[in-house]
Amino acid sequence: MNFELITTDKGSNARAGKITTAHGTIETPIFMPVGTVGSVKAVTQDQVRDDVQAQIILGNTYHLYLRPGLEVLSLAGGLHKFNGWDRPILTDSGGYQVFSLAANRKIKEEGVVFQSHIDGSKHLFTPENVMDIQRTIGADIIMAFDECPPYPSEYRYARKSMELTHRWLDRCIQRLKDTQPAYGHEQTLFPIVQGSTYKDLRKASAEYIASRGAAGNAIGGLSVGEPENEMYEMCGLVTEILPQDKPRYLMGVGTPWNILENIALGVDMFDCVMPTRNGRNGMLFTWNGVMNIRNKKWATDFNPIDANSECFATRDYSRAYLRHLFVAGEILGMTLASIHNLAFYLELVKEARRQILAGTFATWKTGMVQQLKTRL
Numbered sequence: 001m002n003f004e005l006i007t008t009d010k011g012s013n014a015r016a017g018k019i020t021t022a023h024g025t026i027e028t029p030i031f032m033p034v035g036t037v038g039s040v041k042a043v044t045q046d047q048v049r050d051d052v053q054a055q056i057i058l059g060n061t062y063h064l065y066l067r068p069g070l071e072v073l074s075l076a077g078g079l080h081k082f083n084g085w086d087r088p089i090l091t092d093s094g095g096y097q098v099f100s101l102a103a104n105r106k107i108k109e110e111g112v113v114f115q116s117h118i119d120g121s122k123h124l125f126t127p128e129n130v131m132d133i134q135r136t137i138g139a140d141i142i143m144a145f146d147e148c149p150p151y152p153s154e155y156r157y158a159r160k161s162m163e164l165t166h167r168w169l170d171r172c173i174q175r176l177k178d179t180q181p182a183y184g185h186e187q188t189l190f191p192i193v194q195g196s197t198y199k200d201l202r203k204a205s206a207e208y209i210a211s212r213g214a215a216g217n218a219i220g221g222l223s224v225g226e227p228e229n230e231m232y233e234m235c236g237l238v239t240e241i242l243p244q245d246k247p248r249y250l251m252g253v254g255t256p257w258n259i260l261e262n263i264a265l266g267v268d269m270f271d272c273v274m275p276t277r278n279g280r281n282g283m284l285f286t287w288n289g290v291m292n293i294r295n296k297k298w299a300t301d302f303n304p305i306d307a308n309s310e311c312f313a314t315r316d317y318s319r320a321y322l323r324h325l326f327v328a329g330e331i332l333g334m335t336l337a338s339i340h341n342l343a344f345y346l347e348l349v350k351e352a353r354r355q356i357l358a359g360t361f362a363t364w365k366t367g368m369v370q371q372l373k374t375r376l
């Protein structure tokens with residue numbers, strides 16, 4: 001994997017860059033649609049590529065390991081072949097899902113013992129087997145096995161957890177040295193900064209992660225319930241320390257305005273279930289603000305969902321029709337809302353990139369944040 005830093009904004013720490021992987025290039029800043037079980041929910045691969053214009057999608061080690069399982073993934077020749085997505089893929093390590101989804105999880109030095117949320121079966125994730133599983137899935141970018149402490153966490157717990165995440169990282173790095181990619185293409189490890197909402201821990205974690213010399217770095221443990229200003233404060237501290245010449249990925253963030261604020265702090269990559277999950281509930285993100293399409297006020301509004309959207313697939317559907325689909329419980333409603341929201345997120349980061357390259361990002365961002373938050 002290669003990262004080319006093209007421009008740094010004058011009025012903020014925003015950057016425009018380009019990542020090259022074995023499955024193609026990614027222009028940063030970028031938003032990565034979440035395809036937890038290898039599918040971006042309710043959207044076909046053609047739609048993800050052509051209508052949403054996604055450049056990279058996410059998969060989850062935890063889910064893919066439980067279903068369809070490693071035998072199927074290995075026989076398929078990896079996730080790219082299995083799901084027919086031939087552009088870059090990033091897999092999360094399970095170091096978050098195990099804590100948010102699994103039952104009876106128990107954290108030890110060795111790893112995490114947990115019960116599947118599907119059938120209650122018992123499993124052990126270690127830094128080593130999580131690297132092996134990500135080899136079998138075959139993503140281009142793979143994540144270190146970490147612990148994401150809840151918010152709020154006591155200082156002592158947050159420190160111990162961070163130290164464990166650092167020891168696990170070293171085991172991940174060693175395992176990757178000792179093994180080879182399963183399908184011949186390069187796989188790049190991103191370590192993850194933790195440290196909860198404590199400034200000294202965040203700094204210490206960022207310094208430790210930076211010292212590992214990885215080709216890209218991630219920031220975890222944020223957007224887990226803390227106030228937005230704390231997220232920005234922690235993110236800003238960490239981006240000051242992480243290397244300039246490597247991409248920075250803020251995990252599981254966020255709203256459109258969260259994305260712009262964190263781009264301004266120097267983040268290059270984002271993922272979040274919000275555009276798809278909230279879309280399936282009728283929440284639409286637009287250039288003018290947020291709308292609940294189930295609301296009666298849209299019943300006879302025959303205007304396009306978002307006249308400013310570039311997405312051909314959804315631009316010609318009216319608000320009234322989409323509301324009708326939701327009220328009638330039609331599955332097409334979920335598909336259109338998901339495509340619309342994802343296309344909007346991709347347009348948002350594309351416009352942010354254009355503003356960075358033009359040297360106008362900082363002022364554009366300030367006005368845009370207010371506009372995006374408007375409740376329509």
Ligand code: PRF
Binds near residue numbers: 096223252
């Ligand atoms: N760690 C991992 N995945 C994540 C997170 C984390 O801290 C988060 C936190 N926002 C989302 N996804 N491995």
